[in-house]
Amino acid sequence: MTGEYKPADIAKFVSEIEPYLDPSSLEVAWELLSEDGETTDPAGLAEILFSDTSAPLCYAAYCLLSEDKLYFKQKGDRYEPRSKAQIVEIQHQQQVAAVKQEEWQQYLQRIEQALAGKSVEWQESDRPRLEAIERFATFAEEA
Incomplete structure (x- = not known):
């Protein structure tokens, strides 16, 4: 070798x-x-x-x-x-991470649409993120 x-x-x-x-x-x-x-x-x-x-x-x-x-x-x-069980668990974790990443990318696209002045259909999964942005904008460093 x-x-x-x-x-x-x-x-x-x-x-x-x-x-x-x-x-x-x-x-x-x-x-x-x-x-x-x-x-x-x-x-x-x-x-x-x-x-x-x-x-x-x-x-x-x-x-x-x-x-x-x-x-x-x-x-x-x-x-x-x-073990087979470990592989199944890792695959599940990878799938969950991929779904979260896809949701994040879609959220960023909706933010870009909103910033461009386009109509946006917000998703229920966007609510916690939008509320966090609202708190930050309202209370700045206190949020």
Whole structure:
């Protein structure tokens, strides 16, 4: 897994691994490893996913594992598969966060419409935010 690499080689190296950076492939590895309760490292994951442990593919596996917040958790220099219950909970948390982010973006769009003098149909979810703005505008620093 070691080699003679120079800084000038980095761009080529990164472009070489790009096709392998599919986070959905981690689900397959998770299924295989969680059945046996095994941990893995980047080289082990490269072997599972790509049937190859060359430096670029080990690095691709490392990138997948280091970016993953769903299927594996790092324990020292190994990666442990999460339980199914943990994955379901994390997916739920991600979904809730995505809904909140979408509501926030829509709220900001309505604010921009109002500032532009356009008609706005406010949502019930806007009420606490609008009340906070009103309190701040009315009482300034006391709010």
